[in-house]
Amino acid sequence: MRPQDVQEEDEASSHNESPVELSLGCPLLPASAEIGSVNSEVCRRGIDVNTVLVDGDTAQGRSNLLTSSLPEEFPVQHQAADQEAAEDEENSGAGAGARKKLRLSKEQSAFLEDSFKEHSTLNPKQKSDLANRLNLRPRQVEVWFQNRRARTKLKQTEVDCEYLKRCCETLAQENRRLQREVAELRAMRTAAAATYPFYGFSTARVCPSCDIKNTPHSPAGITTPSAVVAASPSPVLTPLFSRPHLVPFTVHPVLRRQPSATS
DNA sequence: AAGGTCAACACGTTCA
DNA sequence: TGAACGTGTTGACCTT
Numbered sequence: 001m002r003p004q005d006v007q008e009e010d011e012a013s014s015h016n017e018s019p020v021e022l023s024l025g026c027p028l029l030p031a032s033a034e035i036g037s038v039n040s041e042v043c044r045r046g047i048d049v050n051t052v053l054v055d056g057d058t059a060q061g062r063s064n065l066l067t068s069s070l071p072e073e074f075p076v077q078h079q080a081a082d083q084e085a086a087e088d089e090e091n092s093g094a095g096a097g098a099r100k101k102l103r104l105s106k107e108q109s110a111f112l113e114d115s116f117k118e119h120s121t122l123n124p125k126q127k128s129d130l131a132n133r134l135n136l137r138p139r140q141v142e143v144w145f146q147n148r149r150a151r152t153k154l155k156q157t158e159v160d161c162e163y164l165k166r167c168c169e170t171l172a173q174e175n176r177r178l179q180r181e182v183a184e185l186r187a188m189r190t191a192a193a194a195t196y197p198f199y200g201f202s203t204a205r206v207c208p209s210c211d212i213k214n215t216p217h218s219p220a221g222i223t224t225p226s227a228v229v230a231a232s233p234s235p236v237l238t239p240l241f242s243r244p245h246l247v248p249f250t251v252h253p254v255l256r257r258q259p260s261a262t263s
Numbered sequence: 264a265a266g267g268t269c270a271a272c273a274c275g276t277t278c279a
Numbered sequence: 280t281g282a283a284c285g286t287g288t289t290g291a292c293c294t295t
Contacts, residue, residue, distance in 0.1 A: 102269095102270060102271080102291090103269080103270080103292085104269090104270080121283085121284080122283095124282095139271090140270080140271090142283090142284095143270065143271060143272085144269095144270075145284095146271095146283095146284070146285080146286095147269070147270065147271085149284085149285080150285075150286070150287095151269090153285085153286095
């Protein structure tokens with residue numbers, strides 16, 4: 001038996017079919033506001049967009065009916081048990097294969113987010129505690145965390161991509177500057193060799209940019225661009241060493257320490 | 264209608 | 280070997 005079969009078996013009785021959300025919508029708005037604002041931005045997160053409007057079933061009526069039996073903390077959310085019962089009803093009506101869109105409420109999402117900030121993975125106890133607290137099935141909590149990790153990773157990938165693009169641009173710019181510098185040095189050497197043909201000009205002692213950048217702290221004598229950079233880090237290169245990190249708990253694979261053979 | 268979001272799913276991989 | 284996880288996909292719903 002495959003692992004997922006276990007999970008799916010676990011769910012099969014409750015949500016393999018279309019889960020029907022029993023909540024009514026944004027608890028922060030009066031019932032009268034819900035009717036005309038199902039699609040509004042304000043209510044989008046808090047509302048159950050799957051609420052089935054039945055003829056003669058007013059928002060106020062449903063509100064009274066449902067909130068009276070719901071826990072205080074998350075007063076309008078899915079109740080796992082009620083949900084299962086509702087699914088049976090649903091299956092008798094709509095096609096059993098149809099997957100209904102289920103939206104977590106604002107409160108549920110916020111609570112899950114807070115939990116995610118504390119730990120991005122769940123142990124079984126945390127999962128069941130969260131599920132109980134939010135009136136969700138453990139599988140729903142698990143799926144939410146899976147998806148949340150995926151979103152985090154995607155975001156981090158985007159940030160990394162932007163960062164690498166900037167690095168690339170910076171390095172290209174630096175490369176162009178160094179190429180120009182090399183060209184200038186070659187020109188200087190050629191000119192010097194032409195002027196003083198018997199004086200050894202195989203190497204330049206100070207390059208143009210170093211000449212400009214040399215500070216009292218810099219050692220006299222032979223100066224290289226890298227020495228200048230080391231002595232006073234170029235603002236151009238600084239961003240290369242300050243990679244942005246979106247979240248504290250993910251480590252990009254590239255930056256993971258490779259196991260070394262010696263240590 | 265197109266494109267985005269997100270819960271849910273399917274399946275492969277890893278690890279104890 | 281099973282649980283947990285990562286990743287890609289699906290489908291319902293929403294916005295523009």
